[in-house]
Amino acid sequence: MKKILVLGAGLVARPLVRYLLEEPEFEVTVATRTLSKAETLIDRHPRGTAKSLNVEDTTALKAFISSADLVISLLPWIHHIDVAKHCIESRKHLVTTSYVKPEMQALDAEAKNSGLLFLNEIGVDPGIDHMAAMRVIDGTKKEGGEIVSFYSYCGGLPALESNNNPFGYKFSWSPVGVMLAANNNGRYLKDGQVVQVTSEKLFEHYWLVDVPGAGTFEAYVNRDAFPYIDIYGIQTVHSMYRGTLRNIGHCESWNLFKKLGLFDQDRQFPLQDMSPRRVMAELIGSDGEHLVEDMASFLGIPEYSVTIKKMAWLGLLSDHKVPLSDASPFDLLAHLMQKKLIFEDGEVDLLVQHHEFIAEFRQDRKEKITATMVETGVPGEDSAMARTVGLPAAIAAGLILKGKITLSGVQIPVVPEIYEPVLTELGTMGIGFEERRTPV
């Protein structure tokens, strides 16, 4: 019987834990701060154990790790390095769905020397994106072709049938994390030119993408696409872009919110004494008497703009105070968004992953190859986000323990030994890509 330790019991844990418990040769321990969350996940399964753990308690954390065969960390990434170091000490494999940071990469040699696999970025984005991309890329190379352009899009959204608020957005992931990402910079390669997108221009630099079977979305740049040229081994590209998908109207409104200073975490307002309306007035230096007029002129948009209606709908123009004390505009916006942009019972999310390649073959033959995954949550059960993040990690953990993945070191799922069996298993669970090829 192999023992798996799952650290954390957050949004994506349920499908991961349930998948692993279905394997008769595995025992699963979920250790998390709030015991009841772990108990809910285990649901009295005979091969499951729920435990309370404060990850700051190094002794307890080490004890848990040393008694497992493999560790899956669903903790915030800040904890991954500690966990990884304990894994090296106790000689345990580690699986995370987080991006590999330099601190993690630095452990590569040590992990290799101990014959350990530290598999990261095995969720959806990063994760499924890598795997679906590499299947196309490796396939193209096998056919003697090369990838000359790669645009990759991913978005976690409300499903169409649950898209019933003026923002076209609901949080299926950490709200603060989503909002912080609004301050990212971006960079990509377009027709051989480097395109830099500063945080200030993030939501001005977007376009519409028609995704077959899903709809039309806005796409804005998702961080730096350049590292993926090497990661994917496609030094032949003249275009390499990674973008985030959102519903129509998102970028313009979030951009204007940004211009108003609503993503600012530094300024503080005494919200115990100030209404949202007064905060808005102060942000633009208005006396508040003609706030909509002043805001429109500050933003350079018409007064009737839908963005201003959205602000009102969210409560930003309200005279009613919110239950916060000293807080930033970012905190105020986060508070209001978390209150109103939520999934109600029975509502479901949508996970869209859409890759667009141009492949060049001998004799100048060119093909557009697209790979598209449209995954919708199950009403009353798991979200698409939870399934697409949690299941790849769970499947990979199973494959490692069964000896079907024998790599070592710090890895991400860009090699066939990982992506082939994981994609195949995801396919049997209904999570798959539709690939389309058209001559160009």
Add this chain to the structure above:
Amino acid sequence: MKKILVLGAGLVARPLVRYLLEEPEFEVTVATRTLSKAETLIDRHPRGTAKSLNVEDTTALKAFISSADLVISLLPWIHHIDVAKHCIESRKHLVTTSYVKPEMQALDAEAKNSGLLFLNEIGVDPGIDHMAAMRVIDGTKKEGGEIVSFYSYCGGLPALESNNNPFGYKFSWSPVGVMLAANNNGRYLKDGQVVQVTSEKLFEHYWLVDVPGAGTFEAYVNRDAFPYIDIYGIQTVHSMYRGTLRNIGHCESWNLFKKLGLFDQDRQFPLQDMSPRRVMAELIGSDGEHLVEDMASFLGIPEYSVTIKKMAWLGLLSDHKVPLSDASPFDLLAHLMQKKLIFEDGEVDLLVQHHEFIAEFRQDRKEKITATMVETGVPGEDSAMARTVGLPAAIAAGLILKGKITLSGVQIPVVPEIYEPVLTELGTMGIGFEERRTPV
């Protein structure tokens, strides 16, 4: 056996014809220009007959009318008066789903004298809106209360799950009709003040409405609400508004399209020689070299505005000519919208009707009363639009022929003799209103 003549076989005819054919005591003849359309509707039903008819052929039209017991005209309203006059001549009842125009109203006395009922406005809007409103209004009066405020909203939209284009709109009704309505004026009463909304301001004068069970929509004014104060017998109101519902972002974009002159039917461009992009440049006096920049500055919006992305998506910025010759900007816009804003197989529409009343009772007790209908089309079968327009007319025609409605003259369904049995029957077919009452 009673004989019903249905004139026209347009978008809403199918549920109407099928409903009437289910009644064993009715024979239904569908007469329309294109015989095959009538044949499809009748589908070889033993009590149905499909006929070809050119309504301009008065002799043929008269012959059809004289051999029926009741006429349902689904023709464009321009034909209704001729049909009505023939109905008086042949002493036949008439049912239409169109607004009563003065020419129709002028036939009231003649119809009454002949004991004939000319029942109009018995579709959804107008139609179901009247009936649901009157049920609340008459109910309130019976309780000794009075209506002091009435906001009525209605919209024909794509259902959420079919809302997959950047406009949030699809045509479930005559596209040109929908687009012409963009040039309407509007008028309503708000807190005792008359609010005039000129055509130019139609899409600037809107607000967001949360409709329980359906989502958040934009509402803009639907023509003149004042006549409804008398029609509904609610002279006690200080607010009376009728509005059209659209998805988020609609008003801003359509307004900007209007400012560009895209709803202009007077100017002509040789589209056989000019691309849409060149038309757009000419409309704003740009040399076309920096069209997006010029357009943004012309409209007073940022260059990255989603409205400009929507234009591009629709094809308005394309260098490829469209298959039109001399045509107006309106024609160009209609052509592009009809090509892209359509329901694909399996996609469905949504009909939302939402009334919000304030009723005042003795001792200053006030209640907010809402009545909401959310009707979704059936994939592969009838649209919500077809069912909600066609079925009330069909039900009313049946009730007239069975002697259960015995009114005469030119009528609309605001009297209990009509609205009670029609709403009851619609309810048995799953088309119903949810009424909510909350103290205010």
